[in-house]
Amino acid sequence: MSVAQAVQASPFAMPRHVAIIMDGNGRWAKKRLxxxxxxxxxxxxxxxxxxxxxxxxxxxALTIYAFSSENWRRPEQEIGDLMGLLRLFIRSDxxxxxxxNVRLKIIGDYGRFPSDVVALIDDAVRRCAANTGPILAIALNYGAQAELVHAARRLAERLPPEQIDAAAIEGELETRDMPPLDLLIRTSGEHRLSNFLLWQAAYAELLFVDTLWPDFGPADLDQAIAAFGSRNRRFGGL
Structure with missing residues (x-):
């Protein structure tokens, strides 16, 4: 039995929502000159x-960190290359x-992207809007701290402080219509969250792997889910 079959056979071992910080593209290229x-x-x-x-x-549900709010600090040429790849991905996929039947969801303020890219994203979301299957959430110009600031400001505009609780904050997050985050994976050997899903990751299992993102594949995802299934999630209990 494959790892995929094993996790399918045990519903208690299968996460509902996995997020991935896709790290290591630059190092993958550098190793190959x-x-x-x-x-x-x-x-x-x-x-x-x-x-x-x-x-x-x-x-x-699967959430992937494609472009962070900090990625604007990269060289203009690299940002242009990333925008070009985003265009190509949308057009081809x-x-x-x-x-x-994939439900496409975008989290983050992608309105800062070039106008043609924004139009492509809007069209892609619209065309997937009636789908009822798995969720693919793509984080574009996303930063978790900004997400929390915006949530707090919206709540402060309409609720007194004593009515603002965890449930109210979660209701303002961009992932509010998604299952709770179960597993967060970061590739390339780095051990930090880099401003990604900070609230959502509060009780998620974290897995840091050395594999560079371009080398990450189905077997790696199966292994990550198998590792998730082996953990005892107590959520503060015994």
Whole structure:
């Protein structure tokens, strides 16, 4: 029995919502004496492999960190390359997402992107709006601290302080219509959250792997889910 079959056979071992910090594209390219753009292109292929496999094993929701609010600090050429890859991904993969009944969700303020990219994203979300299957959430110009600040401001505009509790804050987050985050994976050997899903990760299992993102594939996702299934999640209890 494969790892995927094993986790499918045990519903208690299967997370509902997995998030991935896709790290290591640049180092993958550097190891091969290639430009960073080649690493990002290989990273898009890894996205395809992993998102397809997530559907195969029945994952309910997958969130990927594609562009952080801090990524604007990168060189202009690299940002341009990333925008180009985003355009290509939407144009080449949207039909598959619609056909596979994927609910596409964008978290983050992608309105800062070039206008043609914004139009492509809006069209992709609209075309997937009627789908009822698994959720693919893509974080674009996303930062968890900004998400929490915006949530707090919206609540402060309409509620007195004593009525603002955890449930109220969760209701303002961009992931409010998604299952609770169960497992957060970061590739490339780094051990930090980098301003990603800070509230949502409060009780998530964290898994840091050395594999560079372009090398991450179905077997790696299966192993991560198997590791999740082996953990005892007590949520503060015994």
């Amino acid at each position: 290639l430009p960073r753009a080649a690493g990002h292109k290989a990273g898009v292929e890894a996205v395809r492999r992993v998102t397809r496999h997530a559907r195969v094993i029945g994952l309910e 949207l039909a598959e997402l619609v056909r596979e």
